[in-house]
Amino acid sequence: MGARARWLEGVAGWAVLALALLTWEAAARLSPSRYVPPASQVLATFREVMLSGKVIAGHILPSLRRMALGYGIAVVSGTILGGLLGYWGALFHVVEPVVEFLRAIPPPVLIPFTLLLLGLGDAPKVLVIAFGCLWPVLLNAIDGTRNVNETFKDTARLFGRTSPEIAWQVVVPAALPQVFAGMRTSLSLALIMMVLSEMIASSDGVGYFVLHAQRTFDVPAVYSGILLLGLFGYAFNRVFVRLEGVMLHWHRGYTAKRL
C-alpha cells in the first residue's frame, strides 16, 4: 500500500470516529430518551465525578488492587503449574479431565461459592479473577513447555548441562513467548472478571459504581464509568505490549536475525 493510500485510510478512520461522536451528540440532544446522554455531558461527568478523589480512593483503587492481585496469582500459579504439567506429560494426561471441566465453568457462577468460602471483602473477588485468568496462562505454559525443540535440549545435554540447568536455561526461555501470549489473553479477561465480580457481589469498585449508577438512574455516570473501563483496557494492553517487548527482545532479535 502506498503512502498516499495509507494516509487516506487514516483520515477515513478518524473521520468516521468524528462522525460517530457527532451523530451521538446530535441524536442525544434531539432524542427524548434520557438514557442516552450527549457525549459532551459524559465527558464533563467523567472529569468531575470519575476523576474526583472520592471515586478514585473509594472505587478505582480497590478495583485495581483486586485486579492486580487476582491477575498476579493467576500468572504465577499458571506458569509454575503449567511448566510442571508440560514437563511431565503423564501428569498432565492424568489431571486433564479435571482441568477441562474446571475451565468450562463460567467464572461468575462461582461467585456465590467464593462468598460462602471466603466471606465478604476482597478475597472472593480476587479468587474469581484469578480463576478466570488462570486457564489461558496455564494452557499456554503447558503447550510452550511441551513444544520446546528437542534439538535445543539435546544440544544442552551434549554440552554436559544437568536437568535443572536445562529446565532453567533452555526450557523456560523457549516457553516464555507462549506464556506471554497467554498472559495477554488473561489480561483482558482480568478486567472483565474484575467488573463482573464487583457487579454481582460488592459495595465498591468500578463495576459496582457503574451498576449502582444505573440503579439510581445517574445515566451520565454510567457512561463515564464505561469510558474509564475502556481507557483501562487500552492502557493495560499498551503497558503489556511494551513489557513484552522488553522481556522478549532477545527472542525477536534472534528470530529477525535468522530471517
Place this chain on the structure above:
Amino acid sequence: MPSHIRGIRWLLVLALLALGEVASRSGAVDPAVLPPVTAVVRAFAADAAAGEVLPHVEATLRSYAQGFGLALAVGIGLGVLMGALPGCYGAGRILLEFLRPIPSVAVIPIAILLLGIEFKMRTAVVFYAALWPILLNTMYGIYDVDPAYVDTARIFGRRRGNILRVVVLPAALPYVFTGARIASAIALILAVTAEMVAGSSGLGYYVKSAEMSLRVEEMYGGILLTGILGYLLNAGFVRLERRALRWHRGFTGQLAAG
C-alpha cells in the same frame, strides 16, 4: 495415550469426589460451606424433578444461542467486508480500536437502561460480547490469506466474487472457527453474568437465588450443571471444527509429510 493413564485419570476424578464426600460427612469441612456430593445430587435432582431447573437451562441457552447466532452473522459479514475491502477497514479501524478495549460486561448497565432486564437485554449483551472475537478473527483471517493463492486464481481467470468464495473464505475459515470458539465461551459468561445482575430466569439467576436463600446444595448443583453445559458447548464446538476443517488439517499434514 497409554491405557493405564486413561484409567488413572478417571480414578482421580472419583477420588476427588470421594474426598469431598468424606471431608464433609466427617465434619473436617463445614457442610454448610461444602455439602457432601451425594446430598448435592439428591437435592438438585429433587429440584429438577419438580421442574425448577429445566426452565432456567432453557432461558440461559436461549439468550446464549440468539446472541451468539446473531454475532456469528454480523461478525463474519463485517469481518469479510473489513478484511476484503481496504476502504471498509480504514473507515472502521479507529472506531474498532476505541470500542474493543471496553470490557464487554461493562455494557450490561446500558443494556438494562435501554432494553430492560429480561431476554432482550441478555441477548443484546451476549451479542455484543461475542461479536468482537468473531469479527476480529474473520478480518485477520482474510488479511492473512497468502496473496499467491489469490494471484493464482486471478491468473486462471476467476472473478473477484468467485475468488472470495472459492479461495479467500475457505483459507480464512480456521481463523473464523477460532474466533467463534472464543466467542462461545465469552457468550456463556455474559449470559450468566447478566442473569445474576438482573432478571428472574436462567442458571445464573438460579445459582444466585439459591445462595441468597441459603439452599447450598442447590447452589452447588447449579454451578456443576453450568460447568457441564459449558463443557458440552465447548466439546461440541471442537468436534464441529475438526469435522469442518478436516480438509485443512489433512492438507497441512500431507505437506508436512513431504
